[in-house]
Amino acid sequence: MAGNSHNTDWIAVDWGTTNLRVWIIGPNDSPLATLTSQMGMGVLQRDGFEPALMALIEPYLTDAKVVPVICCGMVGSRQGWAEAAYLSVPCMAPDGQSVTAVASGDPRIAVYIVPGVKQVTPPDVMRGEETQIAGFLHDHPDFDGVLCLPGTHTKWVQISAREIVSFQTFMTGELFALLAKQSVLRHSVSEDGFDAGVFDDAVTEAMDRPQLLAARLFGLRAGSLVADLEPAVARSRLSGLLIGAELAGARPYWLGQNVAIIGDGVVAGPYRRGLAAQGVEASVFEVGDVTLTGLTAARNSCKEPMP
Template structure:
C-alpha cells in the first residue's frame, strides 16, 4: 500500500517492543510494522525519533495524521505521562488521552491512559486497551477477563466498566526462577508434561504454603530421580499458576471467565481453570489491542491539529 492510503496510525508501545498498524479510516489494516524500540530502551528525547523511524515514510506533508498510542509509552518514563483513570470506569478513550506536543507537524499523537486502583493498590497500562477490544466485540459482556502475561491481570467487567482488578507477577517469577535461580539447571527452555503441570496446579492450590519447598524439590528431583527438563518446566509453571489461582479464586469461582492472549501463554491457564470446572473460554486474538485502538480512534474529532 502507498503511504497516501494511511488515514491514521495505531501504536502499541510496550517496554520492549513498538508495534504500529497503518490504518484506513474504515478500519482496514494497510500494513503492520514492528521494531525493538521499546520504552525500556529509550531516553525521553528518543521517543519521537523512534516512532518516525518506523512510520516516517508513511506520513504526508499535506495533512496531519492521527497516531493513537497505548501502553508504557504513557508511563512516567515514557514519551509523555498519561495520567491514570480510576476504577470503576470504562476503558479510557480519546477524551481522556494525552496529546503529545511533538516537533513533527505531520503527526498528532494521542496517548491513552492506563487505569489505577487505590485499594488494593494496582495499575495497568496497555491492558485497558485490550479490554476495550473485548468490549468492542461484545459490549454486553459481564464477567471476568484473565489477561496472562509477564504481569497477569484478573479484571472484573460489569455494565461496560472495569470494576476492579488484580495483578499477579506469575510470568516474571517464572522467568526469574527458570533463568536466574538454581532451577535454571533443571528447567528446560521448551517442552511440556501435561500430567506434571496438572498435578503441580492441584498441589499448589491445595497447599500454597508448601510451594516454596516444592520449588526446591524440582532441583532435588532432577538430581536424585532424573526429572526431565520438560517436566520440571511444566511443574514450575503449574506451581506458580496454581498459587495464582488460589489467590484469585474470588475472581473466577462461579464467574464467566475469558482468557485473552496468545495461545501459547493462554493454554496453561485454560487447562488449569478447566481442571477446576470453571466456566472458562479462551480468546486467541493477537490483534485484540488493535481493536481497542480502533474503538478509541472512532471517537476522535474530525479536525485534528
Template sequence: MTPDWLAVDWGTSHLRVWLMGPDGAVLDQRRSDRGMGHLSRDQFEPALLALVGDALPDGGTVPVIVCGMAGSRQGWAEAPYATVPCAPPSIGAAVAVTTADPRLSVFIVPGIKQVSPPDVMRGEETQIAGFLVDDPGFDGVLCLPGTHCKWVHISAGEVVSFRTFMTGELFALLEQASVLRHSVKGGDWEADAFASAVEDAMSRPATVAAELFSIRAAALLEGVGPGPSRARLSGLLIGLELAGARPYWLGQDIRVVGAGGIAAAYHDALAAQGASVATVTGDGMALRGLRTAYETLREAAQ
C-alpha cells in the same frame, strides 16, 4: 499508500504500529524492539519516525493513537490514570503530545488505576475496550496472561476492579537466575506434571517454596527431565496465582485472552477447578480498541 492514521501499541520491550487506511483497513504492520524501557523521553518521536517515517505524507498531519507504556511516568508523556470503576479510557481522556515533526498529531490513551488494593494497568485497558467491541454485554472476569497477569472484573461495560500477579516474571527469574535453571531448560511440555503441580499449589500454597526446590532435587536424584520439570515449575506458580485470585474467578464467567501456550495453560488449570472458562484470541484486540478511539476522534472533528 499513505495512511489515514497510525495505531500504536508501545510496550516496555516492543513497539508495534499499524498503518491504517480508509474504513479501518490495515495497510501495513511494523514492529521494533524500541520499547519504553530502552528509550529516554526525547527518543520516542525519533523511534516512531525511524519505523514509519517513510510512510508519512510530505504535507498534512497524520493522527497517531497510542496505548501502553508510552503514557507512563518514564514514557513519552505521562497520561494520568483513570480510576476504577470506569469504562476503558478512550480518546476523550487522552493526552496530546507536542511533536517536532508537524506531520504527527499524537494522542496517548491513559491506563487505569485502583487505589485499594493498589494496582495499575497500561495497554490492557485498550485490549479490554477491543474485547467489549465484540462482546459489549459481557459480565464476568477477563484473565490476561503475560509477564504480569491481569484478572479484571467487567460489568455494565466498566472495569469494576482488577488484580495483577507477577507470575510470568517470577517464572522467568526462576528459570534464568535460580538453581532451577539447570533443570528446566528444553524438553517437551508434560500436561500431567503441570496439572499435578497446579493442584499441589492450590491445596498447599504454604509449601510452594519447598516444592520449587524439589524440582531440582528430583532432577538430580530421580533423573526427571527438563520437560516435566518446566511444566511443574509453571504449574506451581500458576496454581499459587489461582489460589490468590480465587475471589475473582470462583463462580464467574471467565474469558482467558490469548492463544496457545500460556493461555492454554491458564484455561486448563481453571477448567480443572470446574470453572466456567473459555479462551478468546487476543489477536487484534488492542487494534480494535485503538480503532474505536480514532473513530471517536474523527467524529468529534466533523
C-alpha cells in the same frame, strides 16, 4: 511501501516494556501493515521514543497530511514518552475522550496516548490492558463477568455494566521468567516444551498448598540433581506451580463466574487449561486483535476532530 503512504489514515501503537507493535491503518480502519521492534520502554530514554517510532512508520507518512498516532501501554507511564494520567476504578475502559496529546517534533504526526487505569485500595495499576478491555467490550458490550489477561503481570478484572469494577494483578509471568532464566533453576529448566499431565498435577498441588511454593521451586533443582528430573518436565512443573498458586489466589475472581481470557496462545492456553480443571470453561481472545479493536475505538471517539 512508500508508494502507499498516501493511503495511511492513522496509526495504532501498542508500546509495552519489551516490545513496540505498530499497525498502519488505511481507509475504513483496515490495517495496511503490521510492524514490530524490540524498542520497548525498558530500553528507551524519554527522547528515544519518537526516533524509535519514526524508524518504523516513516515510509508510511507523506508531507501532504498529518496522521494521528494512537498509543497504549507503558509508553504512557512516568518512564515513558509522556505520562498519561490514570483513570480510577470504577470506570469505563478509556476511549478517545481521555487520551493525552503528546508534543512531537515531526509535523506529519499527531501523537495521543490512552490512559492507564488505577485502583487505590488495594493499590493496583494497568497500562495497555485497559485498551484490550475496551476492545473486548466494543465487540461484547453485554459481557458481564471476569476478564483474565495473562502476561508478565497477569490481570483479573471484574466487568459489570461496561465498567471496570475492580482488578488484581499477579506477577506470575515475571516470576516465571526470573526463575527460569536468572535463578538456580536455570540449570534445570528447558527453554520450551509443555507436558500437560505434569502441568495439571503441579496446578493441583499448588492450589492445595500454595504455602509450599518456594520449597517446590527448589525441588525442581534438587529433582534434577538427585532424581533425573527432565528439563522439559521441570519447565511444565514450574509453569503449573506458579499458575496454580495464582488460581488459588484469584479464586474469588473466577469461582462461579463467566470468564474470558485475553492473551496469545502460549500464555492463554495454560490458564484456560487450569481453569477448565476447576470447572470453568473460559473463552480465549487473541490479544493483538483485541488491542487493535480498542485503539480503533479510541481513534473513533476522540474528543476533538483529529487532523
